[in-house]
Structure formats: structure tokens, C-alpha cells
Amino acid sequence: xxxxxxxxxxxxxxxxxxxxxxxxxxxxxxxxxxxxxxxxxxxxxxxxxxxxxxxxxxxxxxxxxxxxxxxxxxxxxxxxxxxxxxxxxxxxxxxxxxxxxxxxxxxxxxxxxxxxxxxxxxxxxxxxxxxxxxxxxxxxxxxxxxxxxxxxxxxxxxxxxxxxxxxxxxxxxxxxxxxxxxxxxxxxxxxxxxxxxxxxxxxxxxxxxxxxxxxxxxxxxxxxxxxxxxxxxxxxxxxxxxxxxxxxxxxxxxxxxxxxxxxxxxxxxxxxxxxxxxxxxxxxxxxxxxxxxxxxxxxxxxxxxxxxxxxxxxxxxxxxxxxxxxxxxxxxxxxxxxxxxxxxxxxxxxxxxxxxxxxxxxxxxxxxxxxxxxxxxxxxxxxxxxxxxxxxxxxxxxxxxxx
Amino acid sequence: xxxxxxxxxxxxxxxxxxxxxxxxxxxxxxxxxxxxxxxxxxxxxxxxxxxxxxxxxxxxxxxxxxxxxxxxxxxxxxxxxxxxxxxxxxxxxxxxxxxxxxxxxxxxxxxxxxxxxxxxxxxxxxxxxxxxxxxxxxxxxxxxxxxxxxxxxxxxxxxxxxxxxxxxxxxxxxxxxxxxxxxxxxxxxxxxxxxxxxxxxxxxxxxxxxxxx
Numbered sequence: 001x002x003x004x005x006x007x008x009x010x011x012x013x014x015x016x017x018x019x020x021x022x023x024x025x026x027x028x029x030x031x032x033x034x035x036x037x038x039x040x041x042x043x044x045x046x047x048x049x050x051x052x053x054x055x056x057x058x059x060x061x062x063x064x065x066x067x068x069x070x071x072x073x074x075x076x077x078x079x080x081x082x083x084x085x086x087x088x089x090x091x092x093x094x095x096x097x098x099x100x101x102x103x104x105x106x107x108x109x110x111x112x113x114x115x116x117x118x119x120x121x122x123x124x125x126x127x128x129x130x131x132x133x134x135x136x137x138x139x140x141x142x143x144x145x146x147x148x149x150x151x152x153x154x155x156x157x158x159x160x161x162x163x164x165x166x167x168x169x170x171x172x173x174x175x176x177x178x179x180x181x182x183x184x185x186x187x188x189x190x191x192x193x194x195x196x197x198x199x200x201x202x203x204x205x206x207x208x209x210x211x212x213x214x215x216x217x218x219x220x221x222x223x224x225x226x227x228x229x230x231x232x233x234x235x236x237x238x239x240x241x242x243x244x245x246x247x248x249x250x251x252x253x254x255x256x257x258x259x260x261x262x263x264x265x266x267x268x269x270x271x272x273x274x275x276x277x278x279x280x281x282x283x284x285x286x287x288x289x290x291x292x293x294x295x296x297x298x299x300x301x302x303x304x305x306x307x308x309x310x311x312x313x314x315x316x317x318x319x320x321x322x323x324x325x326x327x328x329x330x331x332x333x334x335x336x337x338x339x340x341x342x343x344x345x346x347x348x349x350x351x352x353x354x355x356x357x358x359x360x361x362x363x364x365x366x367x368x369x370x371x372x373x374x375x376x377x378x379x380x381x382x383x384x385x386x387x388x389x390x391x392x393x394x395x396x397x398x399x400x401x402x403x
Numbered sequence: 404x405x406x407x408x409x410x411x412x413x414x415x416x417x418x419x420x421x422x423x424x425x426x427x428x429x430x431x432x433x434x435x436x437x438x439x440x441x442x443x444x445x446x447x448x449x450x451x452x453x454x455x456x457x458x459x460x461x462x463x464x465x466x467x468x469x470x471x472x473x474x475x476x477x478x479x480x481x482x483x484x485x486x487x488x489x490x491x492x493x494x495x496x497x498x499x500x501x502x503x504x505x506x507x508x509x510x511x512x513x514x515x516x517x518x519x520x521x522x523x524x525x526x527x528x529x530x531x532x533x534x535x536x537x538x539x540x541x542x543x544x545x546x547x548x549x550x551x552x553x554x555x556x557x558x559x560x561x562x563x564x565x566x567x568x569x570x571x572x573x574x575x576x577x578x579x580x581x582x583x584x585x586x587x588x589x590x591x592x593x594x595x596x597x598x599x600x601x602x603x604x605x606x607x608x609x610x611x612x613x614x615x616x
Contacts (some may be wrong), residue, residue: 227412233514241516279490289493294539
């Protein structure tokens with residue numbers, strides 16, 4: 001029982017597969033593709049090989065052996081050879097475009113353009129063989145079907161061809177697609193360079209978006225929370241100054257609230273400034289750096305020489321590099337002083353932060369130097385650390401100004 | 404004393420108006436942006452303009468630019484600029500016109516009501532009020548000059564002079580005697596090559612040199 005039950009659907013399934021193969025649009029498109037490949041392949045071979053080689057051969061033969069009477073013909077051969085050879089690059093590009101259109105229109109396959117001239121030339125030479133053999137195989141299968149239509153006696157012969165036809169057409173299409181992808185499409189190198197370009201563009205966009213987001217948050221906090229807190233602290237300050245006749249506990253509460261509010265204001269200010277210093281947009285790196293340098297616990301000297309400003313994203317990266325480097329120095333270096341030098345050399349912004357601390361810093365030591373290197377790398381900058389044991393430590397970051 | 408306030412936050416504008424009114428000032432106008440501020444100053448000719456740095460339309464340094472215009476066009480009007488962050492670059496801009504009757508303070512300072520009112524009075528009377536943060540920022544600039552000859556204590560005294568303190572104020576802050584402060588100042592003036600001609604001018608010159616203006 002069970003064997004019959006399973007056999008019937010299996011047979012029906014096979015029949016359905018054959019029929020669906022015959023009816024599917026994919027089969028017919030593959031067939032058309034294979035048939036169209038024949039004239040295109042012949043034309044491509046003729047234009048890329050036949051014409052230049054034939055004309056060249058004729059020209060050389062004429063020049064060597066032809067009599068003076070055939071001068072016109074010899075000239076024609078020479079001109080033809082030169083023209084065919086010189087126009088070869090353009091012909092190859094044109095043929096590639098036509099072939100790409102064939103793949104797109106008939107198979108719905110997109111072959112991305114490539115600059116590899118020799119590979120495209122190779123495809124056009126190969127397309128003669130693919131075109132001829134593919135079209136022949138497909139044509140033989142379908143014509144066997146037509147034969148059975150005309151003479152039912154051949155049905156035995158025609159039936160396998162009929163079943164095979166869709167698959168032959170699809171295999172031909174697949175083989176042609178593989179060849180076209182390999183030769184007409186971009187090479188691995190081209191693909192990689194396109195990928196690198198896309199990746200660096202999207203990374204630049206992410207960096208710019210993060211930067212914009214920081215600015216937005218800074219603006220929101222500045223216009224919102226900070227103003228309210230100033231207002232609160234001011235009101236508490238007025239209460240503290242004016243309400244002198246309150247009972248001691250109430251007065252104590254006001255004093256504490258006032259101190260808390262003032263403290264919160266200072267902390268919020270530090271935090272918001274750390275997000276993005278507004279003066280950086282306004283007046284540039286030089287002006288913004290004196291702010292962080294002045295607040296560093298270690299005395300810092302700043303010298304900035306950037307006659308032409310870099311892009312806002314690079315300025316922000318440079319600012320945060322200095323800010324994090326100074327935080328690092330305060331936390332780990334045991335330094336008594338530090339120096340920040342920023343200058344622009346041609347198209348690169350060089351940031352050097354030096355301290356007179358104990359040295360021995362390593363980027364992997366959990367000292368935040370890794371983060372510095374990452375910041376520099378986010379805009380294709382370089383990071384160098386010189387920190388012998390006993391000091392001094394120098395961090396040098398170079399950033400390309402444009403990105 | 405007549406005052407014009409320019410502050411875009413409604414809450415703070417109202418708060419400042421009340422604070423100043425309670426403090427005995429006559430607030431003749433309170434406006435929300437730089438354009439209205441310039442009109443109000445032209446109309447009322449106040450003794451002092453209290454200005455927020457970031458105001459509409461661009462929310463960057465409108466206040467500083469308006470303050471500079473006021474200093475050029477209305478020299479009699481003292482200017483005190485308030486900001487969430489104080490930047491030495493804005494301070495040098497402000498002081499580049501004239502060093503008298505000018506102030507630049509963190510907004511936080513308004514919470515210390517009596518100090519703030521004292522700073523307002525000082526600026527309106529032709530003095531200065533520079534936020535200690537600004538002075539600290541000015542100190543980090545790299546320079547090779549006579550300033551390096553000063554001892555840390557002398558620098559501290561000069562710094563308090565730059566903030567706008569009188570000798571008396573310096574005595575209170577540093578908890579030293581009057582004569583000690585006078586000694587420091589004399590030493591500062593001689594180290595900065597400011598020969599004794601007119602005492603008041605030398606003091607301003609020393610501060611100017613200190614601020615690199």
C-alpha cells in the first residue's frame with residue numbers, strides 16, 4: 001500500500017517537473033539567449049579576429065607578392081588592417097555592451113562593467129564557440145520535437161530530446177553566464193577596489209553621522225537641560241541670599257540644594273563639552289584646544305599652527321585625540337607637564353602630545369591608547385607611540401585633512 | 404543703574420530680570436536676539452548690556468559679535484557676556500577693543516548671586532570681570548616672553564589682576580597682607596619692563612601683556 005501511495009505522487013512529480021520545465025519562461029528565455037548567441041558570437045569573432053587577421057594577412061601577402069596593377073586592392077587591405085586594428089578597443093567595448101544587454105534582457109543577469117580589455121577580447125573570441133555549440137545543442141533538441149510533430153513514428157526518438165531540451169537550454173545559459181561573468185565582468189582586483197571604495201565611503205559616512213549626532217545632542221542639551229539648570233541654580237542662589245530669616249533646617253536645605261545644583265551644572269558642562277565643543281565649529285582647533293588644555297590636571301602648553309582649516313570631521317577627530325591623550329596622561333603617566341603641538345604639513349594634520357612622565361606605555365595596556373589609534377584610523381590617519389621606560393612619552397597622530 | 408538683557412531662553416531671561424531687579428538694577432529692556440539687542444542699546448543707551456553668547460539665528464557667537472558692535476558704536480555702554488562655556492578666543496576678541504567696562508563669565512556664576520552682582524557693578528563702573536576659566540585658557544598658549552620670568556606666586560597675582568580684582572580683592576583671595584600684594588605687583592611691573600610713570604596705566608598694561616592682547 002505504502003509503496004503505491006508514494007510511487008504515484010513521485011511519478012506525477014517527475015511529469016510535473018518535465019512539463020514545468022517545458023512551460024517555464026526561464027526555459028524559453030534560455031533558448032532565445034542561446035539562439036541569439038550564435039549571430040552575436042559569429043559577428044564578434046569576425047570583428048575581433050577574422051577582420052584584423054584576415055585583412056592583415058591579405059595586406060602582407062599583397063605587399064609581398066601582388067603586381068603593381070593591384071595597388072588599389074593592396075591599399076584597401078592596408079587601410080582595412082590599420083582601421084580594424086585601431087578600432088579594436090572600441091569594437092570590443094561595443095560588443096561587450098551588446099552582450100551585457102543580451103544577458104540583461106534575456107536572462108535577467110546583470111554583468112557589471114569591467115576595464116580589463118584582454119579579458120573582454122577573450123570572451124568575444126570564445127563567444128563564437130559558445131554561440132555555435134550552444135545554439136546547435138538547443139536547436140537539435142527542439143527540432144527533434146518538431147520532427148515528432150511531423151512524423152509521430154519518431155516520437156520514441158523525440159521524447160528524450162523533448163525532456164532534455166529545457167535542461168540543455170538552461171545548461172548552455174548557465175555556462176555562457178559563467179564565461180561572461182569571468183571575462184566580461186570585473187576581475188577580482190577590480191571587484192576588490194570597488195569594494196574598498198564603497199567601504200571607505202560608507203565608513204566616512206558613519207564617522208560623519210556620528211559627528212553630526214554629537215553636535216545635535218550638544219545643541220539639545222545646551223538649549224534645554226543646561227538652561228533649566230542655570231535657572232534653577234540661580235533661583236536657589238536668590239533664595240539663599242534673600243531668605244535669611246528661615247528656620248535653620250529649611251535654610252540648610254536651601255544651601256544644600258544650591259550647592260548640588262551648582263555641582264550638577266559644572267558636571268553637565270564638562271560632559272556636554274566633551275560631546276562636542278561648539279567653539280570648534282566657530283573658531284577652529286586652535287581655539288578649542290586651549291579649553292581642554294586649561295582643564296587638564298597637569299600643566300599643558302599648546303602650540304597650534306594650522307593656517308588653513310581641515311574638514312570638520314578631521315578637526316573633531318584631532319580634538320578628541322588631544323582630549324583623550326591628556327586624560328591618559330593625567331591617569332597613567334605620572335607627568336608633571338605636557339605639551340600639545342598641532343601643525344599642518346601640506347595636506348596632513350599632525351598632532352603631537354608629549355609628557356614628561358614615567359613612559360613604558362603600550363597601546364594594548366588598557367590605557368586608552370588603543371582608542372586613540374582607533375580614532376585616528378577612523379579617518380585613515382596614522383598613530384605612532386614612542387614611550388621608552390622612564391619616559392618621556394610622545395604620541396604622534398597624522399590625519400589626512402580632506403576626509 | 405540701567406541694564407539691557409539679551410538672552411534667548413525665556414526662562415533665564417525672566418530669571419535674570421528678577422535677579423537684577425532684586426539686586427537694585429533698573430532693567431530697561433530684555434530681548435531674545437542680537438538684532439533686538441542692538442536696537443535696544445541704541446534706543447535706551449543703558450549703563451550695561453548683559454549678553455548671552457549663543458543666540459538665534461545661528462546659535463554660535465552672535466552675542467560676542469553684538470558685544471563687539473556695542474563696544475565700537477557705544478563706548479559708554481559696559482558689556483558683560485555670559486556663556487555656557489567660556490573661550491579665550493572670545494575673550495581676546497572682546498578685550499581687543501577696550502579692556503575697561505568689559506566682562507566675560509560662565510553662566511554658572513549667576514548662581515553665586517552676590518559675586519555676580521558684584522561683577523556687574525565692577526564692569527558697569529569701568530572695571531573688568533574675566534572668568535577664571537578664561538584666564539586659565541589664556542595661560543596654556545605657548546609663548547616665549549617676559550611672562551616666563553615671573554614666579555608662580557607673581558603669576559597668580561597677575562592672574563587675579565586680569566580677572567579684574569583690586570588689590571583689596573587679591574588680599575582677600577590669597578589671604579596675604581596688603582604690603583605683600585603691593586610688593587608682588589611692583590616686582591611684576593619691573594619684570595615686565597613697565598617703568599613707573601602712571602600707576603594705573605601700568606597695571607592695565609601688565610594685564611594686557613598677560614592676556615597677549
